[in-house]
Amino acid sequence: MANMTFSAAIDRAVMEAMAADECVIIMGEDVHMLRSAHYTRFGQQRVFPAPISESSFVGAAVGAAMSGLRPIVEVMLVDFVGVAMDAVLNHMAKIETFSGGKWTCPLVVRTACGGGYGDGGQHEQTLWGMFASIPGLTIVVPSNPADAYGLMKTAIAHDGPVIFLEHKLLSESWLEFLGRLGRQTVAFDVPAAGAQGDVPANMDSLPFGQAIVRRTGNALTIVSLGVGLHRALEAADQLAEHGVDCEVIDLRCLQPLDARTVIESVSKTGRLLVVDEDYKSCGLSGELAAIVLESGLSPHYARVCLEQTIPYARHLEAEALPNTQRIVEAALRLAAGEKQRDV
Amino acid sequence: MVELELYKAMVRARAFELVLAEFWEAGAISGEMHLGTGEEAVAAGVTRHLRSGDAVSLDHRPTPVLTLLGVDLQLMLAEMLGREDGLCRGRGGHMHLFSKTHLAASSGIVGSSGPLAAGFALTAKLLRPGNIAVAFFGEGAMNQGMLMESMNLAVAWKLPLLFVCKDNQWAITTRSVDVTAGSLLERAAGFGLPCQEVDGLDVMAVAETAGDVIGQMRKNPQPFFLLARTSRLDSHQMGDPMRRMAQHPVGEGGKTFGNVTKHLLAPRGSGPVTRIKSLMHLLALLGDSRKDVREHKTDPLFLTRQQLEQAGQDTESIEQDVARQMEQLVDSVQVDSPAGGAHGKHDL
Ligand SMILES: Cc1ncc(C[n+]2csc(CCOP(=O)(O)OP(=O)(O)O)c2C)c(N)n1
Numbered sequence: 258m259a260n261m262t263f264s265a266a267i268d269r270a271v272m273e274a275m276a277a278d279e280c281v282i283i284m285g286e287d288v289h290m291l292r293s294a295h296y297t298r299f300g301q302q303r304v305f306p307a308p309i310s311e312s313s314f315v316g317a318a319v320g321a322a323m324s325g326l327r328p329i330v331e332v333m334l335v336d337f338v339g340v341a342m343d344a345v346l347n348h349m350a351k352i353e354t355f356s357g358g359k360w361t362c363p364l365v366v367r368t369a370c371g372g373g374y375g376d377g378g379q380h381e382q383t384l385w386g387m388f389a390s391i392p393g394l395t396i397v398v399p400s401n402p403a404d405a406y407g408l409m410k411t412a413i414a415h416d417g418p419v420i421f422l423e424h425k426l427l428s429e430s431w432l433e434f435l436g437r438l439g440r441q442t443v444a445f446d447v448p449a450a451g452a453q454g455d456v457p458a459n460m461d462s463l464p465f466g467q468a469i470v471r472r473t474g475n476a477l478t479i480v481s482l483g484v485g486l487h488r489a490l491e492a493a494d495q496l497a498e499h500g501v502d503c504e505v506i507d508l509r510c511l512q513p514l515d516a517r518t519v520i521e522s523v524s525k526t527g528r529l530l531v532v533d534e535d536y537k538s539c540g541l542s543g544e545l546a547a548i549v550l551e552s553g554l555s556p557h558y559a560r561v562c563l564e565q566t567i568p569y570a571r572h573l574e575a576e577a578l579p580n581t582q583r584i585v586e587a588a589l590r591l592a593a594g595e596k597q598r599d600v
Numbered sequence: 601m602v603e604l605e606l607y608k609a610m611v612r613a614r615a616f617e618l619v620l621a622e623f624w625e626a627g628a629i630s631g632e633m634h635l636g637t638g639e640e641a642v643a644a645g646v647t648r649h650l651r652s653g654d655a656v657s658l659d660h661r662p663t664p665v666l667t668l669l670g671v672d673l674q675l676m677l678a679e680m681l682g683r684e685d686g687l688c689r690g691r692g693g694h695m696h697l698f699s700k701t702h703l704a705a706s707s708g709i710v711g712s713s714g715p716l717a718a719g720f721a722l723t724a725k726l727l728r729p730g731n732i733a734v735a736f737f738g739e740g741a742m743n744q745g746m747l748m749e750s751m752n753l754a755v756a757w758k759l760p761l762l763f764v765c766k767d768n769q770w771a772i773t774t775r776s777v778d779v780t781a782g783s784l785l786e787r788a789a790g791f792g793l794p795c796q797e798v799d800g801l802d803v804m805a806v807a808e809t810a811g812d813v814i815g816q817m818r819k820n821p822q823p824f825f826l827l828a829r830t831s832r833l834d835s836h837q838m839g840d841p842m843r844r845m846a847q848h849p850v851g852e853g854g855k856t857f858g859n860v861t862k863h864l865l866a867p868r869g870s871g872p873v874t875r876i877k878s879l880m881h882l883l884a885l886l887g888d889s890r891k892d893v894r895e896h897k898t899d900p901l902f903l904t905r906q907q908l909e910q911a912g913q914d915t916e917s918i919e920q921d922v923a924r925q926m927e928q929l930v931d932s933v934q935v936d937s938p939a940g941g942a943h944g945k946h947d948l
């Protein structure tokens with residue numbers, strides 16, 4: 258058992274995979290510094306500092322993956338994947354289908370996401386729902402070091418393209434690089450249990466598509482992921498004091514999505530609240546509603562999501578992102594709604 | 601006198617950057633802060649020749665140009681403090697500053713100033729003959745496809761677009777030369793762009809070249825590529841980790857390099873020569889980053905002041921004037937009732 262930060266857990270999974278398989282390489286801007294330990298140990302033949310040419314080096318990762326390497330391509334922030342969208346949308350996601358299943362594309366796009374440190378709407382998006390809507394991609398959003406470690410191991414071993422999203426409030430190294438920058442004068446609402454934790458020594462890879470129930474309860478199911486999961490757990494503590502007993506599910510992957518765990522819980526509680534740091538429209542929150550409806554359930558439903566371009570001002574940003582207060586209020590309304598109907 | 605006016609512009613731009621630095625250090629400005637210190641001569645030399653109706657697109661160091669275009673400094677500062685009375689109502693922040701009245705827009709997506717300026721230039725050509733558009737970007741952005749594509753577009757469509765590449769030789773922790781093929785001037789020339797290189801630390805040289813080029817562009821709409829060598833006087837960003845490591849090798853550096861040392865000797869991996877090479881590369885970068893400071897020989901402000909003093913000019917009254925203006929500026933945002941609540945008021 259080792260206690261480590263979220264970013265260290267991911268770095269360790271990458272380090273072990275590189276030591277075990279010569280085909281695993283890293284490419285991306287500034288990776289010589291960002292992954293200095295990997296760069297030192299494996300050198301310039303395995304760790305490739307890239308020019309600011311995302312469309313080209315993400316596209317090159319696709320070709321490299323198709324021809325025998327297993328690239329981990331780093332796009333600093335998920336917002337910048339916009340520049341490389343063709344490689345993601347039209348290429349890595351399609352190779353396997355286009356080739357009739359005869360050609361795969363084993364690569365990981367490692368990218369930081371999420372807000373909460375006042376960097377503005379072009380550097381703090383999550384965008385996981387948009388990626389998850391594209392068939393052919395696996396989308397991973399871990400919420401703690403152990404999951405991050407296990408899911409990164411699985412991602413590197415996986416034979417298809419994986420988008421691995423590393424939330425900046427959980428990832429100490431990114432938060433330091435983009436938000437704190439050595440200052441004692443700024444503070445962030447970092448979920449402690451997500452940013453640092455134990456990674457069991459014998460831990461191996463964690464399968465994709467397995468959600469996990471983080472808290473059991475009967476009154477209401479809250480489904481979330483990443484930092485939202487921690488906000489939901491905090492809200493659940495407060496809701497318990499109001500007599501609302503919540504079940505909290507951590508999705509961990511958006512694609513494949515563990516519909517069964519969600520449906521089982523909702524069939525018990527009859528109420529579904531989705532907490533999603535991604536945009537509200539046409540994304541994960543609506544998808545979860547559709548999944549439970551398709552299963553034949555008709556629960557009471559609400560969602561707490563991002564509904565606007567993330568504003569720069571810290572106080573506006575705090576309101577825009579799903580926060581504990583918004584979750585508590587939505588849950589109370591949801592709980593009260595059905596009670597009224599019961600009368 | 602032109603020299604004195606240019607000097608004054610540079611002093612103003614620098615002073616505002618330093619105000620930002622202070623508020624940022626105090627935690628009143630959140631997120632990243634990329635100062636434009638070292639770029640003042642380019643900003644002053646180019647903006648001197650811009651006029652109403654010209655449009656400008658900027659990168660993640662937008663403030664020197666905005667300051668010299670005459671964007672209200674109080675509005676800009678209030679914006680970065682996240683206030684409702686800020687330039688963009690606290691919604692944009694320092695990488696996303698917009699002033700419609702100045703036709704000036706910025707973006708944190710590296711390379712994106714090229715295509716945007718192409719659109720600005722197209723409008724100028726169709727609706728405002730005689731006006732031009734300017735795209736400012738770094739040499740790191742020169743490897744971004746969209747920027748190169750906009751060079752082709754500007755030539756193919758004969759757009760009045762001035763590409764200004766501020767070459768400080770760095771992109772965050774990367775020496776741009778290590779990841780850039782060929783020469784930037786030849787690259788631009790390959791698109792059929794008329795090109796010129798200028799010493800971006802020499803404000804008179806920038807002003808003269810920009811004046812000639814922009815004059816021609818107004819008469820005869822066509823693009824131009826200006827390569828200006830600049831410097832990075834406050835590293836990539838405020839609180840830059842690489843610089844902190846370089847300055848405090850034991851404390852800050854120890855954290856990172858402890859891990860590096862551990863893996864330097866780990867079994868499996870590359871051979872010792874490769875490992876030593878990587879380590880030497882990292883140490884060389886740290887060494888280089890120590891030069892990202894306001895030292896005289898790469899500071900356009902210092903160099904200009906020296907020239908002016910040698911010519912017997914009074915630079916001090918300019919500096920005092922600007923310093924007074926900045927004091928008033930800082931007072932004005934501290935006295936104003938902050939719309940941003942706790943985020944609005946600060947003791948420096
Ligand atoms: C598309 C995109 N990729 C990566 C980044 C991260 N990034 C911010 S600034 C920067 C370096 C830019 O270098 P250059 O263009 O030379 O400008 P400089 O910072 O040196 O002024 C990078 C890679 C980004 N903002 N946008």
Ligand SMILES: [Mg+2]
Binds near residue numbers: 768769771
């Ligand atoms: Mg540069």
